[in-house]
Amino acid sequence: MTTVDLRESQRRGTSGAAAPRPRRAVGEALAGWGFVAPALIVVGGLTLFPGIWALVLSFRTWDGFSPPRGVGIQNYRDLAVDPALGGAALHTALYTVLFVPASVLLGLFLAVALNRRIRFIGLYRTAVFVPFVASAAATGILTTYLFSPQFGLVNNVLRVLHLPQQGWLEDGHQAMVVITIMSLWGQAAFTTVIYLAALQDIPGDTIEAARMDGANSRQVFWRVVWPQLGAVTSFVAVYQTLEAVQLFDLVYATTRGGPLDATQTIVYYVWQLAFQRLQFGYGSAVAYALFFVTLVVTIVVTITQRRAGRNP
Structure with a gap:
């Protein structure tokens, strides 16, 4: 085997071994987000959504029953x-x-x-x-x-x-x-x-x-x-x-x-x-x-x- 063939085989072997790494990284990232997602949903549902809804309500008048009515910055x-x-x-x-x-x-x-x-x-x-x-x-x-x-x-x-x-x-x-x-x-x-x-x-x-x-x-x-x-x-x-x-x-x-x-x-x-x-x-x-x-x-x-x- 010549030096060129040896280098080619090493290159192919290296690239073939490195190919699964991106897939593994994606899988690990998805697994991590899967573990974090329930907590993010709970935190977002209890903080983010109420905060945005309260900001919207601050420009309206609403008693909880009748339709909200916009009042601007009043x-x-x-x-x-x-x-x-x-x-x-x-x-x-x-x-x-x-x-x-x-x-x-x-x-x-x-x-x-x-x-x-x-x-x-x-x-x-x-x-x-x-x-x-x-x-x-x-x-x-x-x-x-x-x-x-x-x-x-x-x-x-x-x-x-x-x-x-x-x-x-x-x-x-x-x-x-x-x-x-x-x-x-x-x-x-x-x-x-x-x-x-x-x-x-x-x-x-x-x-x-x-x-x-x-x-x-x-x-x-x-x-x-x-x-x-x-x-x-x-x-x-x-x-x-x-x-x-x-x-x-x-x-x-x-x-x-x-x-x-x-x-x-x-x-x-x-x-x-x-x-x-x-x-x-x-x-x-x-x-x-x-x-x-x-x-x-x-x-x-x-x-x-x-x-x-x-x-x-």
Whole structure:
């Protein structure tokens, strides 16, 4: 066999062996899409289609029974003159201001406390995380049990201590504070887990070197540990802000927006518009206005934090 024949046979053998590869790649791709397709259908059916349908409804008026009627941007114009929406936005902003800093600080404090090698540390970490997986209904029942003005545990303790009892959930000035406290009981576990993971990711050699240079515990935290938690703090703050703006379940399970709409948030107001008053068009407009405001705030905060990280 000549050299030319040998090369030709090698070329044919190589091409013949490589021929099934494209078919195999196509088969693997189809198999992968076959596994992913059910989840995509469910996610698309529960998010994409309702989102598009709500956008269409935001330019119409519809009560769920009669044919929809187009109104253009009138629903969005009504947002600026709706006093109930203004009150709901104010309550949501108040809750956000109370909840976000408190959840970040409490989560950081618990993470630092749990970032130690002590006995039963696994049990302590589990106990902190348990409230996060509790349902909103369970949290609402616990809130009523603790802060009911008539038979709540907190007022019973105040009665025993001969201190003035409070209205709590029935007082318009205190109800949102109670909602914030119970939200912290459940949501602070999330920030604790995130901060704890970030703390354990900090090299121990860096901390040990700072201590060998004479830094005390406070100096080690503020000069070594805290600067490395900047990105985590930004993420936690943005995430908790989004959670605060979307507050609904705890309000629904406890106060139903009362007393006198003192705890009515934007999302709860959207639920009232759509499912109590059957104003699906206007409710969709409020929901999309909240979506765009949240999106803009998130983008601005993210860009600001990235620039601050690049230019310390």
